[in-house]
Amino acid sequence: MRNSGVSSDGFTFPLVIKACTSMGDSKLCKAIHGHVLVSGYQFNLHVRNDLINGYGKMGLMEDALKVFDKMSYRNHVTWNTMFSGFAHNFDCDGAVKMFRLMERKGLEPHLLTWTSFISVHKRCGLHDRVIELFRESRGKMNCSTGEVIAVVLSSCAELDKFQMAKEIHGYVISGGFQDYMFVQNSLISVYGKNGNIEEARSLFMEIKVKNLVSWNALISSFADAGFCDEAQEIFSQLVNLDDQKLRPNVVSFSAVIGGFAAKQRENECFEVFREMLLSRVHPNSVTIASLLSLCAEVVALGIGKEIHGYSIRALMDKNILVGNGLVNMYTKCGDVMDGCSVFDRMEDRDLISWNSMIAGYGMHGRASEALTTFREMVKLGPKPDVVTFVAVLSACSHAGLVTEGRKLFDQMSNEFMISPNMEHYSCIVDLLGRAGLLQEAYELIKKMPFEPDECVWGALLNACRIHKNTDIAEVIKSRLNLESEMTGTYMCLSNIYASHGRWEDAAKVRVAAKTRGLRKIPGQSRIEVKKKSYIFSSGNSFQSGLDEVYETLDDLGARMEAEGFVPDKSFVLQDVGDEEKKEILNGHSEKLAIAFGHANIPPNFPIRVTKNLRVCGDCHNWTKIFTKVTKREVIVRDGRRFHHFKDGLCSCRDYW
DNA sequence: GCGACCGTCG
Numbered sequence: 001m002r003n004s005g006v007s008s009d010g011f012t013f014p015l016v017i018k019a020c021t022s023m024g025d026s027k028l029c030k031a032i033h034g035h036v037l038v039s040g041y042q043f044n045l046h047v048r049n050d051l052i053n054g055y056g057k058m059g060l061m062e063d064a065l066k067v068f069d070k071m072s073y074r075n076h077v078t079w080n081t082m083f084s085g086f087a088h089n090f091d092c093d094g095a096v097k098m099f100r101l102m103e104r105k106g107l108e109p110h111l112l113t114w115t116s117f118i119s120v121h122k123r124c125g126l127h128d129r130v131i132e133l134f135r136e137s138r139g140k141m142n143c144s145t146g147e148v149i150a151v152v153l154s155s156c157a158e159l160d161k162f163q164m165a166k167e168i169h170g171y172v173i174s175g176g177f178q179d180y181m182f183v184q185n186s187l188i189s190v191y192g193k194n195g196n197i198e199e200a201r202s203l204f205m206e207i208k209v210k211n212l213v214s215w216n217a218l219i220s221s222f223a224d225a226g227f228c229d230e231a232q233e234i235f236s237q238l239v240n241l242d243d244q245k246l247r248p249n250v251v252s253f254s255a256v257i258g259g260f261a262a263k264q265r266e267n268e269c270f271e272v273f274r275e276m277l278l279s280r281v282h283p284n285s286v287t288i289a290s291l292l293s294l295c296a297e298v299v300a301l302g303i304g305k306e307i308h309g310y311s312i313r314a315l316m317d318k319n320i321l322v323g324n325g326l327v328n329m330y331t332k333c334g335d336v337m338d339g340c341s342v343f344d345r346m347e348d349r350d351l352i353s354w355n356s357m358i359a360g361y362g363m364h365g366r367a368s369e370a371l372t373t374f375r376e377m378v379k380l381g382p383k384p385d386v387v388t389f390v391a392v393l394s395a396c397s398h399a400g401l402v403t404e405g406r407k408l409f410d411q412m413s414n415e416f417m418i419s420p421n422m423e424h425y426s427c428i429v430d431l432l433g434r435a436g437l438l439q440e441a442y443e444l445i446k447k448m449p450f451e452p453d454e455c456v457w458g459a460l461l462n463a464c465r466i467h468k469n470t471d472i473a474e475v476i477k478s479r480l481n482l483e484s485e486m487t488g489t490y491m492c493l494s495n496i497y498a499s500h501g502r503w504e505d506a507a508k509v510r511v512a513a514k515t516r517g518l519r520k521i522p523g524q525s526r527i528e529v530k531k532k533s534y535i536f537s538s539g540n541s542f543q544s545g546l547d548e549v550y551e552t553l554d555d556l557g558a559r560m561e562a563e564g565f566v567p568d569k570s571f572v573l574q575d576v577g578d579e580e581k582k583e584i585l586n587g588h589s590e591k592l593a594i595a596f597g598h599a600n601i602p603p604n605f606p607i608r609v610t611k612n613l614r615v616c617g618d619c620h621n622w623t624k625i626f627t628k629v630t631k632r633e634v635i636v637r638d639g640r641r642f643h644h645f646k647d648g649l650c651s652c653r654d655y656w
Numbered sequence: 657g658c659g660a661c662c663g664t665c666g
Contacts, residue, residue, distance in 0.1 A: 011658060018660090049660045080661035087662085115662035147663035154664070185664040192665095216665040223666085254666040286666050 010041055014050040021054040029054050030063075049077050056085020061094065076110045083116035092124040109137075115147045127155035131164070144171075146180040153186035162194040185213045192221020197230075216251045223259025228268070231259045248279070254287045261294035269294055270303075283310075285319040292325030301333035324352045331360025340369075351382045355391055362395030370395035371404065386418055393427035397434060405431040419449075426455040433463025438472050452479075465496045 001008070008016070013036055020029035033051060041047050048067055055064035064085050071078065079102055086095035099117055102109065109117065114137040121129045134152045138144055149172060156165040169187060177183045184207050192200040200221040207214050215238045222231035235256050238248055253276040260269035273291060276283060288311050295304035308326055311317045317326075323346040330339030343349070343357045354377040361370035374392050377384060389412050396405035409428045412418050420428075425448055432441035441460055445452050457476050464473040473496050497505040 014659060046660055053660065075660095077661050082661090084661055110661090112662050119662065145662070150663045180663095182664045187664090189665060211664085213665045218665090220666055249665095251666045256666090258666060284666090290666080 008035065008039060008041075010044040010047055013041055013044070013047045017047070017050045017054045021057050024058055026055075026058045026060055029058065045073065045075060045078070049075075049081050052078065052081045052085065056081065057088055059089055061085055061089050061091065076107075076113065079107065080110065080112045080116055083113060083120065087116050087120035087123055090120075090123050092120050092126060095120040109140075111137075111141060111143070111145050111148075114141065115145055115151075118148055119151055122151050122155055125158075127158045130155040131159075131161070144175065146177045146183045149175075149177055150182040150186040153183070153190045157186075157190040157193040160193075162190070165190045165194070179208075181207060181209065181211060181214065185211075185217050188214065188217040188221060192217065192224060195225045197221050197225050197227065210246075212246055212249060212252070215246065216249075216255060219252060220255040220258075223255050223262075226259075226263065228256070228259035228263055228265065232256050232268070232272070248281065250276075250281055250284050250287065253279075253281055254284070254290060257287060258290040261290045261297075264294065264297050266294055266298055266300065266303075283314070285316055285321040288316060288319075289321040289325040292322070292329045296325075296329040296332040299333050301330075301335060304329040304333055318347055320346070320348050320350055320353065324350070324356055327353060327356040327360060331356070331363065334364075336360055336364040336366065349381060351385060351388075354381050355385075355387045358388060358395065359391040362391050362398055365398050367395045367399030367401050367404075371401075384416055384418075386421060386424070389416075389418060389420070390423050390427060393424060393431065397427055397431035400431075400435055402431060402435045402437070422450075422453050422455060425452065426459050429456055430459040430463070433460050434466060436463075436467050438463055438467060438469055442472055442475070461493060461496070468496075470496060 001012075013032065016032050017029060020026075020032060029051075036042050036044075036047055036051070048071060051067050052064045055061065055067065064082065068074070068078065068082055079098070082098055083095055086092070086098065095117060099109070102113075114133070118130055118133045118137065121127075121133060130152055134144070134148060137148070149168060153165055153168055156162070156168065165187075172178050172183055172187070184203055188200045188203045191197075191203065200218060204210070204214060204218045215234070219231050219234050219238070222228070222234060235248065235252060238246060238252065253272060256272050257269055257276070260266075260272065269291065273283070273287070276287070288307060291307050292304060295301070295307065304326075308317070308329075311319075311322050311326075316322050323342060326342040327339045327346075330336070330342060339357065339360045343353065346353060354373070358370050358373050358377070361367070361373060370392060374384070374388070377388070389408065392408055393405055396402075396408065405428060409420065409424065412420060412424070425445070429441045429445060432438075432444065438460070441463065445456060445460065448456075457479060461473060461476050464470070464476070473493060477493060494505075494509040497509065
């Protein structure tokens with residue numbers, strides 16, 4: 001057009017600017033801006049609004065502001081476009097400043113102003129503010145838009161405000177928004193997050209023309225509610241539609257993968273991931289984070305490392321979600337050093353990054369590193385939250401740092417203004433209890449501002465077991481909630497009796513638990529051999545390779561006995577299958593308990609494991625299972641904790 | 657005769 005000598009006008013420029021914006025070509029946009037300046041259209045309102053829009057969408061808010069500042073005449077679209085720019089750039093402060101400026105100028109916000117202004121709060125995660133602003137806007141405008149309703153419903157879902165969502169659903173119907181697809185999609189999602197999948201499904205059926213978001217909302221509703229097979233079924237329906245406009249995207253795949261990951265169904269999870277790659281749908285940070293979280297839960301270090309490699313090749317390793325997932329995966333798979341090096345290399349760290357690293361150090365018994373990281377976080381990082389304190393307190397508890405733990409517990413409420421919850425009390429009781437300060441722990445429980453739960457009593461009970469105190473154990477027994485489903489507490493009590501040779505009392509507690517139909521969920525162990533994960537648990541038939549495990553255990557047991565090791569029999573084996581009972585009789589399982597359970601491994605105890613075997617996970621009774629064996633070091637996992645044995649010395653206090 | 661600003665899902 002320009003080559004043929006036709007000049008642009010106030011209609012041409014907006015179209016070209018829009019094209020630049022959709023290509024994300026900011027250089028070209030600036031060049032067009034130059035043409036605007038020399039061709040006399042710099043005062044055209046439409047052109048200027050489009051320039052503001054383009055710069056805002058391309059992340060150049062400074063350029064957008066320059067255009068805005070130079071304008072002597074602005075209309076409501078100008079203001080709305082600025083708010084939209086702040087929203088796209090997650091700049092809530094900028095939007096708030098602009099809103100105040102607007103008020104100072106005596107301008108009333110339009111419906112679309114409210115939409116953008118509310119949206120920026122949602123994008124910045126300020127969901128409470130979204131709801132406040134929604135009320136304010138409805139009060140002032142006496143109406144709303146479907147777009148705002150979609151945003152507010154999504155914030156309700158984030159805040160678990162399902163009652164409010166229902167009220168807004170009422171407003172949707174009375175206000176005539178019920179046929180608006182964006183609102184319908186949002187409603188599916190909020191009902192789905194509340195676990196009301198039938199309502200989500202019927203809302204979905206009511207949508208006449210469904211888009212991909214509608215499908216994804218339904219798939220994730222089922223996946224979130226734990227119905228991953230149904231989620232996959234809906235996903236297949238979507239695939240079978242064979243509609244060019246409705247091809248599953250990264251969100252659809254990630255929802256199904258996330259559903260299987262949450263259920264620790266790794267086979268299905270990786271199968272869907274493979275399908276995703278074959279369909280040439282590119283995974284993003286959310287997909288990778290789901291897979292890493294699965295690897296962490298099922299202790300699949302090999303696959304976790306492959307995913308780490310994939311994320312590097314896909315240039316995603318700098319992403320904060322991926323980084324957090326890697327720190328979590330490495331530390332939970334027993335590789336605290338690799339977790340640490342990922343953390344050190346992260347360019348941005350959020351609350352979750354810091355919490356994951358502190359918890360990672362804590363579960364490996366590296367309390368001093370956990371505390372150093374915590375202090376560093378206080379100095380440079382985000383404000384510690386409830387999870388941070390669970391991590392530091394349990395780190396102290398694991399390492400027996402009583403003074404530090406007490407100090408942190410006080411600081412938590414006095415300096416950080418975080419009131420301790422049940423988990424924090426469990427940690428501090430565990431800390432004091434393990435240190436033998438049973439009376440102090442008991443006094444603390446009595447002073448708790450709310451009713452202690454089974455975890456708190458369980459921590460004290462466990463301390464009674466360690467320090468062979470039956471007096472306090474008896475008191476706890478009377479305080480235990482009889483409706484409790486915490487079978488672990490009963491089993492601990494039973495073990496205390498057993499350790500004192502009070503076999504009848506031990507049996508009574510067990511019978512009491514059994515008559516109420518309480519059964520301990522069997523502990524499960526996992527072993528990763530050649531990138532394949534094997535699961536075994538007591539009472540179940542084992543997969544192949546068990547002979548090798550027993551061979552190793554026999555070897556360990558024999559060596560321990562040869563070193564003059566005396567087994568700690570304070571635990572009794574319970575809820576075992578017939579096969580295990582036979583093994584207990586022939587002494588096999590006792591060796592297992594010795595090897596993994598409660599060993600005072602003597603100094604310089606030679607640890608040799610055949611055929612590079614790696615076993616991980618936990619069994620309730622035979623709690624400690626090897627996770628990683630190198631020439632000089634053995635890492636053992638006990639629930640969420642890790643114990644490092646090096647040259648016969650263990651970093652865990654229990655083994656001193 | 658033509659335009660600008662808002663939104664839902666992992």
